[in-house]
Amino acid sequence: MxxxxxxxxxxxxxxxxxxxxxxxxxxxxxxxxxxxxxxxxxxxxxxxxxxxxxxxxxxxxxxxxxxxxxxxxxxxxxxxxxxxxxxxxxxxxxxxxxxxxxxxxxxxxxxxxxxxxxxxxxxxxxxxxxxxxxxxxxxxxxxxxxxxxxxxxxxxxxxxxxxxxxxxxxxxxxxxxxxxxxxxxxxxxxxxxxxxxxxxxxxxxxxxxxxxxxxxxxxxxxxxxxxxxxxxxxxxxAGAETEGAELGYITTLPTMAATALYHGKASAPSVEAFVEEARQFAIGPYAAYLLKGQNAPADERAAVRRELARFTGLSEAFLDRADLRVSSGRFYKELLRDRALTVGRLDSRYTGTDYDAAGETPDNDPSFYGxxxxxxxxxxxxxxxxxxxxxxxxxxxxxxxxxxxxxxxxxxxxxxxxxxxxxxxxxxxxxxxxxxxxxxxxxxxxxxxxxxxxxxxxxxxxxxxxxxxxxxxxxxxxxxxxxxxxxxxxxxxxxxxx
CATH class of the missing domain: 3.40.50.1820 (Alpha/Beta hydrolase fold, catalytic domain)
Incomplete structure (x- = not known):
């Protein structure tokens, strides 16, 4: 939207x-x-x-x-x-x-x-x-x-x-x-x-x-x-999700990590500790990888993909298809797809049920209509x-x-x-x-x-x-x-x- x-x-x-x-x-x-x-x-x-x-x-x-x-x-x-x-x-x-x-x-x-x-x-x-x-x-x-x-x-x-x-x-x-x-x-x-x-x-x-x-x-x-x-x-x-822009993927990643942890798709002792890990990964290895674009070597891509999966709760296969760049809209739909649920935009603690579970983005934001x-x-x-x-x-x-x-x-x-x-x-x-x-x-x-x-x-x-x-x-x-x-x-x- x-x-x-x-x-x-x-x-x-x-x-x-x-x-x-x-x-x-x-x-x-x-x-x-x-x-x-x-x-x-x-x-x-x-x-x-x-x-x-x-x-x-x-x-x-x-x-x-x-x-x-x-x-x-x-x-x-x-x-x-x-x-x-x-x-x-x-x-x-x-x-x-x-x-x-x-x-x-x-x-x-x-x-x-x-x-x-x-x-x-x-x-x-x-x-x-x-x-x-x-x-x-x-x-x-x-x-x-x-x-x-x-x-x-x-x-x-x-x-x-x-x-x-x-x-x-x-x-x-x-x-x-x-x-x-x-x-x-x-x-x-x-x-x-x-x-x-x-x-x-x-x-x-x-x-x-x-x-x-x-x-x-x-x-x-x-x-x-x-x-x-x-x-x-x-x-x-800083948060723009447009073709060719990379900074938005970096600034959104810690929020994805917090959300994945909340919904049981990641594991950590606390949300504070996990988002701090995600911050450091986002401005370090992930930012360096994104800046290299298609010049990034295969072994670096594989290492970033593994960590990205750990932080986001998404599969490496999905991340690979998304070229290790996951938009917020896709994340809302994909994180809990196995439960046929979406997560909210304003507040990703909220979950919603769409018309079907096959789409790429949610029908609506459950944290607003809630x-x-x-x-x-x-x-x-x-x-x-x-x-x-x-x-x-x-x-x-x-x-x-x-x-x-x-x-x-x-x-x-x-x-x-x-x-x-x-x-x-x-x-x-x-x-x-x-x-x-x-x-x-x-x-x-x-x-x-x-x-x-x-x-x-x-x-x-x-x-x-x-x-x-x-x-x-x-x-x-x-x-x-x-x-x-x-x-x-x-x-x-x-x-x-x-």
Whole structure:
């Protein structure tokens, strides 16, 4: 499904193709753009987070973006949770998901919001409603106020008047609009001197880097204390699976090893030990072999094939037919073919059953259809019923944007090899107080952990200010109860350490 370098590696917070929102999801405004009135709902609530019982105000509101003439162009919805009484020196964290085209429902209702939806923690399907919507003691509200952002075309966010969604659908365009929302929010809430954190998941990490460039790349800075990267994709060449590209096979191999071990197709004392072996094999003998191409001698090929079989759980015969280069799609189908099962892309702990067991790639991703219904029900119930946000729009969880503009604007031309990682490196070099948190799941093929490590160990990154944490789940590690608690604890410590 995602064979092309950009639309594939990118994608991909939730592994669905980007499709334009339909007319039902985008009702036409009844008043001229100049008369647009922002929608808003707010409620004071109480909860216990990190062991601390506290009052907070939940506010869902449209942040209206205007052009230079003051004409409203777009309404971006934020969901803010602010501790009471308000403290202008308290940290505030701005969060979003990815896609591109994904609403913030996943981080909000799965990980850090004051409520969460309870879905199976052991890689089983979420089934049918009703889904329990529970208090979330793992919310970060005890250490930071939270502002979740739904970019244009996601959640309830939309354009106004005759503005086109395409004006906001691109790496740079999207980052500019999100940066504008952040500036407007801190203006309206008196938070210019608050410690500030920015956090994203999947393409949301790409967005984070681009937004950092918009906030800190000029003279009118909004300086950040930290950037939270969850399931990281910064360098799209690092994971590209296109004909002639070799690096993606290297960066994906440790994830294959973790998956093979999980499903009993490999043997090792621990996943940590096994993936470290796989890392060293990938950047050593395997990388050397791939770089030689057809000039590699037969004995080297045989030695690499044996080790590759040990790490991937695939037969040497299959690896030979694949020329020792196994795409992720083929791996999902081949690993458990003897059991007539496929493994997930977002989380390879999940298994699925296809129409038949003879195909080359899976029919669908069991780790996405295993969770989507519960999250959709939860965000609508929470925002509409609990907070009282009234709208006739449909909440777009994923897929609400059209063709994405992958070009980077300004600076050196990196369009042919898209990487936003240098934005973060520069920001760290120019802001000695900024740190980076990197959270990765062992079983994530959408944004493999080794590709994230590759991106952030290039020249120009102060390594002593980058912190890596790993989890025994996949792309959305917080669907596993133990890892949600661990992620929450890790981020509390990260924020408190400023």
């Amino acid at each position: 995602f064979a092309r370098i950009l639309t594939a590696s990118a994608a991909l917070a939730l592994a669905l193709p980007a499709i334009a929102a339909d007319d039902e999801a985008k009702p036409k405004p009844t008043a001229p753009a100049k008369d647009y009135q922002a929608n808003r709902a707010s409620k004071v609530m109480t909860g216990t987070f990190g062991g601390r019982t506290m009052r907070y105000t939940a506010t869902v509101e449209e942040q209206v973006l205007k052009d230079d003439q003051g004409t409203p162009k777009a309404a971006i919805v934020t969901s803010a949770y602010v501790a009471e009484p308000r403290d202008p020196s308290r940290p505030v964290t701005f969060l979003f998901n990815g896609g591109p085209g994904s609403g913030s429902v996943w981080l909000q209702m799965g990980a850090f919001g004051p409520k969460r939806v309870a879905i199976p923690s052991d890689a089983r399907d979420d089934g049918a409603p009703p889904y329990p919507i529970l208090d979330n003691p793992d919310s970060l509200l005890d250490v930071t106020d939270l502002v979740f952002i739904d970019p244009v075309g996601t959640g309830f966010s939309h354009t106004i008047g005759d503005t086109k969604g395409e004006d906001y659908w691109g790496v740079t365009q999207d980052a500019k609009s999100v940066a504008q929302v952040i500036r407007q929010w801190i203006d309206a809430n008196g938070r210019w001197n608050s410690p500030k954190y920015l956090g994203g998941e999947s393409y949301g990490t790409t967005r984070s880097a681009a937004v950092v460039n918009e906030l800190e790349g000029g003279y009118n800075d909004v300086a950040l204390n930290g950037v939270i990267l969850i399931s990281t994709i910064l360098d799209f060449g 969770i989507d219904a519960g999250y959709t029900a939860a965000i609508n119930a929470w925002m509409r019923d609990s907070i009282g946000y009234k709208t006739d729009r449909r909440y777009v969880t994923i897929g609400g944007v059209g063709d994405w503009d992958w070009r980077l604007r300004g600076g050196r031309d990196t369009n042919a090899y898209l990487t936003v990682a240098p934005y973060l490196g520069r920001a760290m070099r120019e802001n000695s107080g900024m740190r980076i948190f990197v959270g990765q799941g062992w079983y994530d093929f959408a944004t493999p952990f080794f590709a994230a490590e590759y991106s952030l160990t290039r020249t120009g990154f102060p390594q002593d200010r980058i912190e890596y944490k790993y989890y025994d789940a996949g792309h959305m590690m917080y669907v596993r109860d133990e890892d949600r608690r661990k992620l929450s604890a890790d981020l509390r410590a990260f924020i408190r350490a400023r």
